[in-house]
Amino acid sequence: MMSSTRATPARGLKLALQLGVLMMAVGCGDPYRDRLIDGLPEEDPNFQPGELHRPGQPCLACHSAYGGAPDFSLGGTLFSGAKPTETPTMLGGYTLRVYDSEGQSRDMLSNACGNFHIRRKDWDPAFPLRAELYQDNPAQPGKLIQLTIMSTRIAREGSCAGCHIGHPSPLSPGVVEVPGTTPSAVSDACPPPWLGPDPRAPVQGLK
Numbered sequence: 392m393m394s395s396t397r398a399t400p401a402r403g404l405k406l407a408l409q410l411g412v413l414m415m416a417v418g419c420g421d422p423y424r425d426r427l428i429d430g431l432p433e434e435d436p437n438f439q440p441g442e443l444h445r446p447g448q449p450c451l452a453c454h455s456a457y458g459g460a461p462d463f464s465l466g467g468t469l470f471s472g473a474k475p476t477e478t479p480t481m482l483g484g485y486t487l488r489v490y491d492s493e494g495q496s497r498d499m500l501s502n503a504c505g506n507f508h509i510r511r512k513d514w515d516p517a518f519p520l521r522a523e524l525y526q527d528n529p530a531q532p533g534k535l536i537q538l539t540i541m542s543t544r545i546a547r548e549g550s551c552a553g554c555h556i557g558h559p560s561p562l563s564p565g566v567v568e569v570p571g572t573t574p575s576a577v578s579d580a581c582p583p584p585w586l587g588p589d590p591r592a593p594v595q596g597l598k
């Protein structure tokens with residue numbers, strides 16, 4: 392006997408079309424990127440979306456053709472060092488230098504909330520990339536002193552927080568930090584840093 396509720400091909404097509412419209416309404420349907428964006432906190436109401444917002448977060452999740460915010464080729468946040476029990480604080484005034492595979496380089500100065508970025512229209516680097524950290528030379532203004540370099544290469548990820556999240560763990564080298572520095576008092580001049588899905592989790596990045 393034929394049940395009247397059995398899906399007919401026409402009904403199946405209608406359902407697929409409805410689902411398609413629904414998916415276009417909630418996102419473009421990249422499950423990895425949607426989960427990444429959904430896992431980030433809401434915008435802090437005390438700060439406008441702008442150069443000081445969302446410290447520690449993977450900027451390009453949103454600042455990309457996919458995410459809809461102005462397109463960046465690189466973005467990240469610089470922090471102090473911190474013990475596992477401490478929260479690192481954001482550090483401004485240091486220079487992140489990135490070289491691309493064609494030998495071109497750009498400098499990004501970390502701002503008052505540790506953030507730095509480059510718009511894709513200003514530089515669209517050829518991966519893989521090399522990252523280096525510098526500080527000003529007080530004795531010779533305009534000259535920089537190299538503090539540390541990332542010894543491996545960045546193959547294709549433009550968000551430093553694509554890898555650098557929270558405290559060091561088996562899945563992350565930890566936030567990009569200035570060696571030899573320690574956290575300072577918490578200030579309300581910046582939003583609190585995002586340190587990963589769960590900063591106390593023994594292994595980060597998994598859900």
Ligand code: HEC
Pocket residue numbers: 428431440441442443444445446447448449450451452453454460461466467468506507508
């Ligand atoms: C969850 C999404 C999201 C993340 C993550 C994010 N942003 Fe944004 N950002 C936005 C949105 C949305 C705007 C507002 C865009 C607009 O006004 O058109 C914005 C605006 C900005 C602006 C001003 C844009 C302009 O054209 O002047 C800057 C600068 C900026 N963000 C930097 C960053 C940096 C640096 C990071 C990473 C540390 C970051 N953002 C992380 C969504 C995000």
Ligand code: HEC
Pocket residue numbers: 465466467487489522523524539540541542543544545546548549550551552553554555564567568570
């Ligand atoms: C694909 C993952 C990945 C991305 C993306 C990434 N890094 Fe790294 N980074 C690492 C790893 C792993 C290390 C530790 C090993 C090493 O030095 O290569 C590291 C180390 C570093 C160090 C040296 C840290 C120290 O202990 O002194 C700096 C500085 C650094 N990264 C800066 C950056 C900056 C700036 C960005 C964004 C432009 C970035 N990294 C993006 C994986 C990444």
